[in-house]
Amino acid sequence: MNIYTLIVEQIQKALKKLGIKTEEVLLEHPNELSNGDFSTNIAMMCAKHEGKNPKELAERIVEILNKKKTDEIEKIEVAGPGFINFHLSREFFTAQTEMIINQKEKWGKNETLKGKKVMVEYTDPNPFKEMHIGHLMANAIGESIARLIENSGAETIRANYQGDVGLHVAKAIYGMTELKEKNVTVKYLGEAYAYGAKAYENNVKAKETIDEINKKVYSKGDVVVDELYKRGREVSLEHFEEIYKKLGTKFDKYYFESEMVGVGKKFVEENKKVFEESDGAIVYRGEKHGLHTRVFITSEGLPTYETKDLGLATQKFNDYSLDLSITITAEEQKEYFKVMRAAFGEVHPKLEKKMLHITHGMMRLPSGKMSSRKGDVISAESLLAEVEKAVEEKMKDRDIKDKEAVAESISVGGLKFSILKQATGRDIVFDFDKALSFEGDSGPYLQYAHTRSLALLSKGGEGDVKDAPKVVTELERILYRFPEIAKRAKVEYEPHHVTVYLTELASAFNSWYANVPVIGGKNEKYGLALTRAFQITMQNGLWLLGIKTPEHM
RNA sequence: GCCCCCGUAGUUCAAUGGAUAGAAUAAAUCUCUCCUAAGGAUUAGAUGCAGGUUCGAUUCCUGCCGAGGGCACCA
Numbered sequence: 054m055n056i057y058t059l060i061v062e063q064i065q066k067a068l069k070k071l072g073i074k075t076e077e078v079l080l081e082h083p084n085e086l087s088n089g090d091f092s093t094n095i096a097m098m099c100a101k102h103e104g105k106n107p108k109e110l111a112e113r114i115v116e117i118l119n120k121k122k123t124d125e126i127e128k129i130e131v132a133g134p135g136f137i138n139f140h141l142s143r144e145f146f147t148a149q150t151e152m153i154i155n156q157k158e159k160w161g162k163n164e165t166l167k168g169k170k171v172m173v174e175y176t177d178p179n180p181f182k183e184m185h186i187g188h189l190m191a192n193a194i195g196e197s198i199a200r201l202i203e204n205s206g207a208e209t210i211r212a213n214y215q216g217d218v219g220l221h222v223a224k225a226i227y228g229m230t231e232l233k234e235k236n237v238t239v240k241y242l243g244e245a246y247a248y249g250a251k252a253y254e255n256n257v258k259a260k261e262t263i264d265e266i267n268k269k270v271y272s273k274g275d276v277v278v279d280e281l282y283k284r285g286r287e288v289s290l291e292h293f294e295e296i297y298k299k300l301g302t303k304f305d306k307y308y309f310e311s312e313m314v315g316v317g318k319k320f321v322e323e324n325k326k327v328f329e330e331s332d333g334a335i336v337y338r339g340e341k342h343g344l345h346t347r348v349f350i351t352s353e354g355l356p357t358y359e360t361k362d363l364g365l366a367t368q369k370f371n372d373y374s375l376d377l378s379i380t381i382t383a384e385e386q387k388e389y390f391k392v393m394r395a396a397f398g399e400v401h402p403k404l405e406k407k408m409l410h411i412t413h414g415m416m417r418l419p420s421g422k423m424s425s426r427k428g429d430v431i432s433a434e435s436l437l438a439e440v441e442k443a444v445e446e447k448m449k450d451r452d453i454k455d456k457e458a459v460a461e462s463i464s465v466g467g468l469k470f471s472i473l474k475q476a477t478g479r480d481i482v483f484d485f486d487k488a489l490s491f492e493g494d495s496g497p498y499l500q501y502a503h504t505r506s507l508a509l510l511s512k513g514g515e516g517d518v519k520d521a522p523k524v525v526t527e528l529e530r531i532l533y534r535f536p537e538i539a540k541r542a543k544v545e546y547e548p549h550h551v552t553v554y555l556t557e558l559a560s561a562f563n564s565w566y567a568n569v570p571v572i573g574g575k576n577e578k579y580g581l582a583l584t585r586a587f588q589i590t591m592q593n594g595l596w597l598l599g600i601k602t603p604e605h606m
Numbered sequence: 607g608c609c610c611c612c613g614u615a616g617u618u619c620a621a622u623g624g625a626u627a628g629a630a631u632a633a634a635u636c637u638c639u640c641c642u643a644a645g646g647a648u649u650a651g652a653u654g655c656a657g658g659u660u661c662g663a664u665u666c667c668u669g670c671c672g673a674g675g676g677c678a679c680c681a
Contacts, residue, residue, distance in 0.1 A: 094662095135661090384674090388675080389681090475620080476620085479619090480611095493630040498630095549620080
């Protein structure tokens with residue numbers, strides 16, 4: 054039995070003895086460690102109905118609890134307006150340290166999703182266009198959520214839905230026909246897209262041509278367009294693979310918009326009663342669900358994103374018997390998704406309940422929103438390169454193995470940390486200087502603490518828990534909370550709980566490290582065991598964030 | 607106009623209805639003959655406004671102010 058349920062049970066028994074009807078007993082960790090390791094407000098909750106003074110009631114509960122106090126609990130006391138605080142004992146923490154060391158990579162895992170099949174779709178870049186930092190954000194969040202789910206025992210399928218048809222493709226192909234470059238590179242595709250996008254806005258004739266190309270991409274009847282399309286798509290996708298590799302994501306399933314056209318159209322055609330015709334287009338009236346109307350098939354007969362997404366939803370559930378299908382996109386798609394989902398739900402009400410849309414905020418610059426029109430959209434590649442350059446600069450005087458690989462781990466980790474340190478839904482103000490400084494709360498801060506622990510272990514060897522000192526350290530009082538943090542982050546789909554926790558943990562380790570000598574210290578053996586427990590927790594925690602742990606830095 | 611999201615130190619972010627609202631950064635001051643100073647220690651600094659619910663509100667409700675996103679053939 055874990056410590057949480059043990060304490061709750063004891064409290065419930067005490068309440069019963071006092072003849073108080075037990076409501077749900079909840080424990081929390083006091084913000085202030087001096088207030089103990091667990092705390093309950095049950096006396097304050099019950100005092101109301103019982104017509105008693107909360108503090109006196111708390112004292113009576115504590116009196117009973119003290120009679121049957123177990124080894125895990127050091128002391129129980131009443132504090133503040135009527136909190137009951139539990140301080141855990143040396144025995145408890147020593148046992149935890151030992152358990153962490155024994156569990157190794159299993160430490161922090163749970164089985165709350167055992168036997169479930171969950172798909173997480175994220176990143177979703179568009180071939181023919183550059184991946185920008187918005188995609189980086191979706192990737193970091195999606196990868197971490199996928200890992201949190203995997204950590205809970207579910208079979209996790211990482212999916213990526215890439216927009217290989219649509220107006221942006223037509224614009225790029227138009228650019229290619231005008232620029233006529235033989236050697237198709239990513240850079241060239243970017244230029245071609247920019248050329249086409251500009252022409253689409255400024256030149257009526259070009260706009261007509263591009264709209265024509267758009268239709269040809271769908272119908273696949275034009276040899277020239279098909280050839281350019283095939284080549285451009287291939288180059289784009291290869292380039293994306295390089296970025297995924299760098300970021301540490303391995304997708305299990307790729308979906309493409311072009312493949313969803315047929316499935317989506319079929320959905321609309323077979324469920325005509327769900328939709329209606331309006332001004333030559335086929336629309337769905339979201340108003341019946343408090344939403345808004347959206348076009349699914351244009352008056353030109355082309356399926357919109359909405360229809361393709363219906364196809365995607367259908368396809369996902371056909372391909373896998375999913376218990377949960379998560380889609381991660383930017384916030385701007387939130388309202389749209391509700392409408393698409395409502396339409397899907399009219400046909401598949403049960404499947405619709407298994408869909409979950411998680412939105413992340415926008416990446417902003419301190420100067421304001423990024424826009425492609427102003428040309429201040431930062432590409433994923435250039436950002437990664439820039440951060441890596443800064444890391445290498447910082448490392449230039451250091452003599453370590455695999456410098457390049459380490460620099461990559463640090464830069465990617467730093468970037469991911471800055472995305473995952475705050476709640477998912479919120480915008481991120483991306484400040485280059487701050488992102489590159491890597492001081493204080495940052496990816497390298499965590500990685501650095503981890504490499505220090507590894508260095509200690511390689512020097513001092515493995516320790517032993519038998520040697521534990523009387524005094525419990527702050528580090529120990531934070532360490533054992535890791536599994537509940539991982540669980541909470543999974544339940545809330547919020548990786549930032551892990552980030553915040555690890556920062557606190559690293560801070561406790563660094564502080565301990567700076568103030569007590571481990572090797573040659575009074576309790577060297579236990580110190581080394583504790584160092585190992587920290588190392589395991591930090592490694593497993595960083596894994597949940599998709600951040601690598603270099604051995605040296 | 608309607609619908610969603612948000613408003614916390616100078617700045618960037620935390621806080622399952624709880625205790626003295628935490629960090630980081632910028633500022634000031636210490637700290638490497640001692641296990642990696644990308645570190646550690648100390649000091650100063652915040653809940654947009656007005657009500658309500660509650661023993662207790664940054665958190666829930668209402669109104670106002672401010673910022674962002676969405677609202678028909680783009681994705």
